[in-house]
Amino acid sequence: MLWQVQPSGEVPIYRQLMRQVEEAIASGRLATGDRLPSHRELAEQLVVAPLTVKKAYDELERAGLITTQQGRGTFVSARAAAASRPERIERLREPVRRLVGQALLAGLATDDLHRLIDAAARDWARERKQSARRR
Amino acid sequence: MLWQVQPSGEVPIYRQLMRQVEEAIASGRLATGDRLPSHRELAEQLVVAPLTVKKAYDELERAGLITTQQGRGTFVSARAAAASRPERIERLREPVRRLVGQALLAGLATDDLHRLIDAAARDWARERKQSARRR
Amino acid sequence: MLWQVQPSGEVPIYRQLMRQVEEAIASGRLATGDRLPSHRELAEQLVVAPLTVKKAYDELERAGLITTQQGRGTFVSARAAAASRPERIERLREPVRRLVGQALLAGLATDDLHRLIDAAARDWARERKQSARRR
Amino acid sequence: MLWQVQPSGEVPIYRQLMRQVEEAIASGRLATGDRLPSHRELAEQLVVAPLTVKKAYDELERAGLITTQQGRGTFVSARAAAASRPERIERLREPVRRLVGQALLAGLATDDLHRLIDAAARDWARERKQSARRR
DNA sequence: GTGGTCTAGACCACC
């Protein structure tokens, strides 16, 4: 699987990594029991400090998404992929609430949001197709 | 107008303040020429350091939303409310992009988002009505 | 309050620190809202790396015992001291289970444990009195 | 005799093994002269690396609990079961001290501990009976 | 090889 981080951004590197792992699990690219690259190996590949990757792994472990085994490696935990559809929907509720608040306070209507969402979804599908082609 | 900040949150206090001013202008609660409380006054009211409020005002002035007049006070600038509808929509594009990405990667469909948005909008309207009644 | 760590031990320094904070909260020496020393200050005092103290604080925050505020400091969180008596008892259940298993497998009886406990409690009370006198 | 380890736990596998041997000897399930399975055999059975079992055996031999006889196998040593009652009690002193400290610092009394111990002992006896029935 | 811990610096944003 392909990993990448942008060190210059304002999002901390370790959070960028966490997000990629979360999304990989949510989307099924990483399944229960799959092994993640060792934090040193991934650090070398991404040209960041090992501790940085380690911190991302540590937080993911505390969140229950992955588990580590001394001397063996780091694996996607059983609990991780178990998120059911209602659960995944629930996780969107708060971000949606914030977005709706922002839009309505700006004097826009939900219809504007619906249009933006469909547009974003089209873009997203197109980008996916392209990045798949590159592989 | 009512101001409030949460010191314990992730978001810096000065950004919370900026956001409230921006939303107040976008929604019309603050109109061109309206006077903002002095940064000392507001700081006292919110129990935060004056420098913190000052920083929020400074950044808002740099963004052109407000203007300071020596010895008279701080006012909503003429340009501020001029944020056109296309502009306000543009500001939503990136947050929407992120939300859609999150949803699709989790295996959900845009329809799920549409439903969540309508639900959130209903909640938002109801809360507004209640908080208006309390005043 | 007095802090101390033993760098040569087999227990990681950051865990020794975590334990001290936990105990200080459990015993009421640290109450809700109390401020902890900054991680740099404490690191200097203990002659350890700031990151080491930081790691202890980070884990305690993730556990909900303390909260940090950008630029202000680190404080005992409201949830922390709220542990009710049943809760505190519950936390002893697993350690007790292990201890009992160890004793019974070794062919000892619960009476032996009861005696050991009373002896340890007497020692504990005496040590406390002495350390209080030293203060 | 039944052996089992949990690879995902905090405790190193070789220590889990050591502990099981120690407990088996202390409780009499393993007596002086009894033969332990070869480290390869046990490794295969537990699906762990042979080196891991070897390490556990090595440390147990260094502690004098077992002895290896070239080409014949590994046996519970004569000295092993000799742990006298005072000795076995002594080994509990430190764990008890920690437990008591934790309880008293949390504002609980020794009576609470006594109750918890009796409860845990009852559970332990019941579980033993059940697992014996299963065999 | 793996993960677990620690150091001694550094730069940044925030208050």
Added chain:
DNA sequence: GTGGTCTAGACCACG
């Protein structure tokens, strides 16, 4: 001053 992040090394225990 505070906390937040990152680096480039190091040593140890585990498998």
